[in-house]
Amino acid sequence: MKIAVVGTGYVGLVTGTCFAETGNKVICVDIDKAKVDKLSSGEITIYEPGLEKLFLRNQKEGRLSFTQSLSDAIVDAEIIFLALPTPPGADGAADLKYILGVADDLGKLLKPTDYKVIIDKSTVPVGTANKVKEAILNSGTNAIATAFDVVSNPEFLREGVAVDDFMKPDRVVIGTESDKAKKILNDLYAPFVRQGNPLIFMDEKSAELTKYAANAFLAVKISFMNEIAQMCECLGADVDMVRKGIGSDERIGKRFLFPGIGYGGSCFPKDVQALAMSADEVGYDFKILDAVMDVNAKQKVHLIPKIKAFFGGDIEGKHFALWGLSFKPNTDDVREAPAFYIIDALIAEGATVSAFDPEGMANTKLNYEDKINFATNQYEALVNADALIIATEWNEFRTPDFDKISATLKTKTIFDGRNLFEIGQMEKLGFHYQSIGRKVVKG
Numbered sequence: 085m086k087i088a089v090v091g092t093g094y095v096g097l098v099t100g101t102c103f104a105e106t107g108n109k110v111i112c113v114d115i116d117k118a119k120v121d122k123l124s125s126g127e128i129t130i131y132e133p134g135l136e137k138l139f140l141r142n143q144k145e146g147r148l149s150f151t152q153s154l155s156d157a158i159v160d161a162e163i164i165f166l167a168l169p170t171p172p173g174a175d176g177a178a179d180l181k182y183i184l185g186v187a188d189d190l191g192k193l194l195k196p197t198d199y200k201v202i203i204d205k206s207t208v209p210v211g212t213a214n215k216v217k218e219a220i221l222n223s224g225t226n227a228i229a230t231a232f233d234v235v236s237n238p239e240f241l242r243e244g245v246a247v248d249d250f251m252k253p254d255r256v257v258i259g260t261e262s263d264k265a266k267k268i269l270n271d272l273y274a275p276f277v278r279q280g281n282p283l284i285f286m287d288e289k290s291a292e293l294t295k296y297a298a299n300a301f302l303a304v305k306i307s308f309m310n311e312i313a314q315m316c317e318c319l320g321a322d323v324d325m326v327r328k329g330i331g332s333d334e335r336i337g338k339r340f341l342f343p344g345i346g347y348g349g350s351c352f353p354k355d356v357q358a359l360a361m362s363a364d365e366v367g368y369d370f371k372i373l374d375a376v377m378d379v380n381a382k383q384k385v386h387l388i389p390k391i392k393a394f395f396g397g398d399i400e401g402k403h404f405a406l407w408g409l410s411f412k413p414n415t416d417d418v419r420e421a422p423a424f425y426i427i428d429a430l431i432a433e434g435a436t437v438s439a440f441d442p443e444g445m446a447n448t449k450l451n452y453e454d455k456i457n458f459a460t461n462q463y464e465a466l467v468n469a470d471a472l473i474i475a476t477e478w479n480e481f482r483t484p485d486f487d488k489i490s491a492t493l494k495t496k497t498i499f500d501g502r503n504l505f506e507i508g509q510m511e512k513l514g515f516h517y518q519s520i521g522r523k524v525v526k527g
């Protein structure tokens with residue numbers, strides 16, 4: 085099949101590459117010239133494990149190419165994916181300007197005789213498929229309603245394991261009532277659901293809401309566990325034990341029960357907010373979402389009062405090592421990263437920071453180049469630091485050289501926002517160690 089993917093970011097590049105991998109001919113289009121130039125010359129633009137190999141192979145085989153021209157990308161394509169940004173607007177609702185702008189452009193390019201399926205892969209509020217359809221028809225030129233269908237096909241991939249998630253999805257949700265579009269999408273996704281995971285067909289609105297419901301539910305689960313961790317700290321219980329105790333109940337499940345310093349990234353924060361805004365718009369008081377946003381905002385800086393208290397209430401002039409910048413491991417994505425909230429809070433208190441992240445440094449420099457020091461490795465970050473703060477659970481931080489940490493830090497003190505180390509081990513090593521929802525180890 086011939087496919088165009090509009091928007092070549094984290095979702096678009098993975099989508100385009102994975103569809104090329106199953107033999108389709110894919111053209112990805114982006115307005116960012118630098119991005120298109122890089123990709124066209126065989127340079128990958130994001131860090132995503134396993135993606136580069138597929139990207140290079142499919143580009144070499146001529147199944148995957150890149151352009152800045154929407155018209156070139158769609159001229160032969162029967163399927164057009166929209167993988168465009170849907171950032172929060174000023175009021176917190178999803179801003180549809182990218183999606184509707186492209187819809188307007190498409191309306192001018194579509195030909196009455198040349199059927200195409202236009203697929204929203206972006207996370208968009210309920211009713212967007214209809215708005216895209218109207219924008220295409222209202223663009224005032226060629227498009228007629230029988231020449232295209234607009235389908236909602238939300239994406240559930242997780243950065244860090246995006247290729248696996250895309251190639252072997254738990255499910256594929258497809259919102260359309262068009263039999264023609266159903267048949268095309270059924271064929272397109274057949275190689276990805278061979279193991280029997282379902283293609284779930286539904287109406288457009290339900291598909292759009294499914295994506296928000298999934299992300300909001302996961303945000304609730306994380307925030308609930310973060311509140312349980314707070315209770316553990318107040319009551320002297322151990323959140324690891326509570327987590328194991330409830331996670332073995334099949335109705336609850338083991339995943340997404342790890343407490344930490346809040347959720348971040350380009351999806352959960354904006355999607356929870358956008359769903360809350362959608363609820364407001366229809367006059368529904370969605371109480372849980374307000375609570376989740378409140379809990380998460382506090383959780384991101386939960387370590388700060390602990391750090392201040394340890395240093396006698398004042399951290400002006402103190403210097404901190406920070407391990408982890410990306411919003412989660414195995415990605416270079418730093419959008420809404422909890423680490424940034426910690427950096428901002430430390431700087432506001434007059435402290436300085438030396439940070440290290442395996443993949444998130446370049447993106448962090450875009451915002452913090454002059455504000456913090458960037459170390460070349462995790463141990464260099466510790467030099468002259470009064471304490472170590474851990475913000476992202478990269479595997480390479482899990483079993484560090486503790487002798488080196490002891491020898492380099494000014495005081496053997498770790499504030500761990502991701503509960504990477506065992507309490508007993510920290511006691512044995514003589515660190516002062518504070519984590520989330522667990523006993524404070526007083527070194």
Ligand SMILES: NC(=O)c1ccc[n+]([C@@H]2O[C@H](COP(=O)([O-])OP(=O)(O)OC[C@H]3O[C@@H](n4cnc5c(N)ncnc54)[C@H](O)[C@@H]3O)[C@@H](O)[C@H]2O)c1
Pocket residue numbers: 090091092093094095096113114115116119167168169170182185186205206207208239240241242243350351
């Ligand atoms: N990142 C994720 O993990 C993830 C997962 C599931 C769903 N989503 C959703 O998918 C959508 C895209 O997310 P993302 O993380 O890939 O965003 P992104 O910012 O990484 O990529 C978007 C791309 O679109 C390009 N673009 C903007 N306007 C354009 C235009 N007019 N024509 C062509 N290209 C244009 C940008 O240059 C950018 O490269 C969002 O709605 C997001 O909520 C993201």
